[in-house]
Amino acid sequence: MENEKLSLPNYNIPEDLENVVAITTLDRLYNWGRRSSVWPLMFGLACCAIEMIAAQTARYDMARFGMEVMRPTPRQADMMLVSGTVTKKMLPAIIRLYNQMPEPKYVVAMGACASSGGPFKEGYNVVAGIDKFLPVDVYIPGCPPTPQALIAGMIKLQEKIDKQSIKKVRWYEKGKVDSNYVPMPVLGPDLIDVRRNAEIKQAASQKTTQESA
Amino acid sequence: MAAPASTQTVDLVARFPDSVSADARPGYTGFIVKKENLLEVATAIRDEFGYDLLTAVTGVDYIAENKMEVVYHAYKTTGGAGLTFKVQVDRVDPVEVPSVVGIWAGADFQEREAWDLLGIKFTGHPDLRRILMWEGYEGHPLRKDWKEPFFEEEAKPFKSRWPDGQHTFAENKNPFRDNLKFPEGFDPEAYQPENEDDLYASLERFRSKGENDRLKTDHIVVNMGPHHPSTHGVLRVAVTLDGETITGLKPVMGYLHRNHDKIGERNTYLQIIPYTDRLDYFNSMSNNFGYVTTIEKLMKIPVAERAEYIRVIMAELSRIQNHLIFIGMLMNDLGTMYTPSLYAFEERELVLDIFEAVSGARMMCNYFRFGGVVRDIPDFAMQKIKDLVFDRLPAKTDEMERFLNENEVLVARLKGIHVLNAEDAIKYSVTGPVLRAAGVPYDLRRAEPYSVYDRFDFDVAVRHNADMMDNYLIRFDEIRQSLRILEQAIKQIPEGPINSQKPAYQVRVPAGEAYGRIESPKGELGFYVVSNGKPNPYRYHVRPASFVNLQAVESMCIGAKIADFVALLAMFDIVMGELDR
Numbered sequence: 001m002e003n004e005k006l007s008l009p010n011y012n013i014p015e016d017l018e019n020v021v022a023i024t025t026l027d028r029l030y031n032w033g034r035r036s037s038v039w040p041l042m043f044g045l046a047c048c049a050i051e052m053i054a055a056q057t058a059r060y061d062m063a064r065f066g067m068e069v070m071r072p073t074p075r076q077a078d079m080m081l082v083s084g085t086v087t088k089k090m091l092p093a094i095i096r097l098y099n100q101m102p103e104p105k106y107v108v109a110m111g112a113c114a115s116s117g118g119p120f121k122e123g124y125n126v127v128a129g130i131d132k133f134l135p136v137d138v139y140i141p142g143c144p145p146t147p148q149a150l151i152a153g154m155i156k157l158q159e160k161i162d163k164q165s166i167k168k169v170r171w172y173e174k175g176k177v178d179s180n181y182v183p184m185p186v187l188g189p190d191l192i193d194v195r196r197n198a199e200i201k202q203a204a205s206q207k208t209t210q211e212s213a
Numbered sequence: 214m215a216a217p218a219s220t221q222t223v224d225l226v227a228r229f230p231d232s233v234s235a236d237a238r239p240g241y242t243g244f245i246v247k248k249e250n251l252l253e254v255a256t257a258i259r260d261e262f263g264y265d266l267l268t269a270v271t272g273v274d275y276i277a278e279n280k281m282e283v284v285y286h287a288y289k290t291t292g293g294a295g296l297t298f299k300v301q302v303d304r305v306d307p308v309e310v311p312s313v314v315g316i317w318a319g320a321d322f323q324e325r326e327a328w329d330l331l332g333i334k335f336t337g338h339p340d341l342r343r344i345l346m347w348e349g350y351e352g353h354p355l356r357k358d359w360k361e362p363f364f365e366e367e368a369k370p371f372k373s374r375w376p377d378g379q380h381t382f383a384e385n386k387n388p389f390r391d392n393l394k395f396p397e398g399f400d401p402e403a404y405q406p407e408n409e410d411d412l413y414a415s416l417e418r419f420r421s422k423g424e425n426d427r428l429k430t431d432h433i434v435v436n437m438g439p440h441h442p443s444t445h446g447v448l449r450v451a452v453t454l455d456g457e458t459i460t461g462l463k464p465v466m467g468y469l470h471r472n473h474d475k476i477g478e479r480n481t482y483l484q485i486i487p488y489t490d491r492l493d494y495f496n497s498m499s500n501n502f503g504y505v506t507t508i509e510k511l512m513k514i515p516v517a518e519r520a521e522y523i524r525v526i527m528a529e530l531s532r533i534q535n536h537l538i539f540i541g542m543l544m545n546d547l548g549t550m551y552t553p554s555l556y557a558f559e560e561r562e563l564v565l566d567i568f569e570a571v572s573g574a575r576m577m578c579n580y581f582r583f584g585g586v587v588r589d590i591p592d593f594a595m596q597k598i599k600d601l602v603f604d605r606l607p608a609k610t611d612e613m614e615r616f617l618n619e620n621e622v623l624v625a626r627l628k629g630i631h632v633l634n635a636e637d638a639i640k641y642s643v644t645g646p647v648l649r650a651a652g653v654p655y656d657l658r659r660a661e662p663y664s665v666y667d668r669f670d671f672d673v674a675v676r677h678n679a680d681m682m683d684n685y686l687i688r689f690d691e692i693r694q695s696l697r698i699l700e701q702a703i704k705q706i707p708e709g710p711i712n713s714q715k716p717a718y719q720v721r722v723p724a725g726e727a728y729g730r731i732e733s734p735k736g737e738l739g740f741y742v743v744s745n746g747k748p749n750p751y752r753y754h755v756r757p758a759s760f761v762n763l764q765a766v767e768s769m770c771i772g773a774k775i776a777d778f779v780a781l782l783a784m785f786d787i788v789m790g791e792l793d794r
Contacts, residue, residue: 047494057558090468123472124361189351204399
């Protein structure tokens with residue numbers, strides 16, 4: 001347990017009890033449990049997914065950090081690893097998966113594409129970063145990020161979890177059930193983000209007036 | 214390497230003096246067929262001249278001449294040079310060309326792609342829907358007058374970036390502040406999205422009409438994907454089921470359509486190389502190989518002798534790790550979760566170490582250049598290659614075979630489950646290991662040798678039962694043959710320069726067209742490039758093996774059990790980056 005740094009520093013625990021007893025806060029215990037068993041959604045989009053698999057395999061072995069239990073169903077997953085280029089056609093599926101994940105849930109944008117569109121940003125079918133739709137916790141740069149970079153990103157996520165407090169986290173807040181629900185985008189003549197309907201309507205009509213003027 | 218002049222060996226003009234003329238544009242080869250006679254000529258090409266494998270179908274938008282052109286590349290499965298023929302139509306909507314699906318079923322997806330991206334309507338096509346974009350999408354993106362929402366300039370390098378960078382975010386120039394483009398006066402609230410009735414209606418074709426007197430059951434439609442652990446990426450398959458038997462199946466793709474062709478046409482020739490890495494992301498070396506081979510054909514430049522060997526070494530190492538991953542992932546699909554794939558990935562890491570040593574990157578190597586490769590193999594990497602090829606990989610391949618091949622469950626799942634017979638495979642333009650496992654010894658390294666493959670002594674792996682077991686075992690055969698090639702290449706590799714050209718940011722590519730193809734681990738990887746002499750390709754098209762092979766999945770799975778579907782799909786070894794581009 002001392003390896004887990006679970007105990008608070010100011011208490012002197014007798015040496016022979018050090019691995020048996022811990023004096024700590026509820027937050028620390030709670031976060032220790034969560035950070036060490038993050039279940040990622042088994043969800044690959046593109047090239048980055050291969051490095052994600054490589055990070056699971058013998059040489060890199062993400063299991064050392066308690067993140068090896070990949071779940072194909074979003075209902076059992078804590079963390080969505082957006083591993084690759086997000087296309088407009090795929091986006092509704094990604095949003096649906098995110099909405100199906102129970103709280104607490106985290107999003108990690110792996111690679112340049114998921115963070116910003118990357119080399120494919122100019123493409124007509126590419127969403128310039130998943131953060132236009134989902135709240136991203138950790139960005140991992142690289143094209144694709146090496147497994148080491150992915151593990152570094154995961155450790156960053158663990159650090160983030162460590163800093164959270166039961167009192168403040170959004171999933172225990174009163175009256176805030178499904179606080180992170182993202183409305184489903186619609187595939188029309190182009191991708192329609194329904195939250196921006198008014199804005200799109202206005203911009204589309206402005207273009208008409210500009211051109212007719 | 215000179216472009217094969219032998220495409221003209223067949224004198225199509227003499228056979229059809231009224232409807233066929235030779236393509237006389239400088240740098241072009243092949244024949245131009247009149248639209249009205251296309252089906253007649255195509256039938257003769259297949260039946261009289263013996264070009265049974267239609268590999269690539271694509272369109273080119275010659276906007277200056279107000280023409281649309283459809284280009285067909287047909288080959289013989291017995292080997293040799295191909296036949297290129299084209300149809301030109303006026304660029305007036307609707308652009309209509311007769312469909313050749315009735316002659317070569319393998320034209321199916323590629324014609325749909327040309328309809329989706331270029332708006333060429335193939336009359337007589339049984340199921341002409343959009344394939345990469347969704348129904349309801351506005352416009353045909355590969356037309357030369359269509360501009361993407363983040364459009365900046367026709368060609369790179371953009372003036373805002375070079376010579377002095379005054380770049381602003383693309384979002385700031387777009388009226389919607391995003392990668393979006395809507396028609397004028399578009400009202401999102403009033404918009405009714407297209408439903409997928411067409412897709413589900415297309416499944417009806419194969420539905421049995423209850424002719425037998427068995428228990429009457431309802432057919433149900435199941436959608437697998439795009440998020441599904443064993444579709445090897447973001448592929449979606451709509452399946453109709455009668456109990457557990459598949460009665461109708463349609464793959465739906467485009468979930469990873471990253472606009473490779475459109476971005477490629479904006480890029481300079483050199484800038485495309487890193488994008489080709491991201492096609493089949495398991496085999497970036499092979500993709501590089503195919504692309505530079507094509508451009509070298511156009512440029513008519515030689516390749517440095519040492520570089521040819523380096524290329525072969527890299528491509529064959531890539532094939533070995535690809536097939537190992539195939540075996541590992543197939544085991545995953547069959548339910549042996551993880552353990553065999555961990556063995557496969559262990560060897561893959563060692564191959565990737567070599568790639569990293571020579572190119573600097575594990576996966577996205579960006580290693581080939583026109584006329585050679587970018588860096589020489591360092592001594593320690595050469596030593597690693599030797600250790601792998603002479604020592605470790607043969608032993609590990611034996612070990613994998615020993616562990617797996619006689620496993621009772623594996624044999625029960627794979628043996629006797631029919632995949633594709635030779636006739637169907639050729640009909641659907643299937644290439645690669647699946648075709649060879651059906652008994653057709655068609656391997657481009659032999660059928661039309663590129664690079665220095667004609668100098669090596671190796672056998673084309675071929676098996677004859679066309680069941681899943683053969684499809685699985687042929688991967689081991691190919692690993693063995695690749696090792697044989699590698700052994701010879703390592704022994705023969707000469708000293709010398711690694712590039713026949715001086716390093717340059719811009720290459721001069723004379724006007725013309727070229728279709729280059731290589732035997733990638735998945736099958737035939739082709740590139741069709743049209744140059745107009747400018748620094749950017751006028752038309753850049755990829756003919757990916759996964760995409761074309763997948764055409765056969767429908768007829769292959771009808772009548773099979775849904776539980777076998779995942780394994781049957783695995784046989785094609787599809788990669789979405791290549792499939793959707």
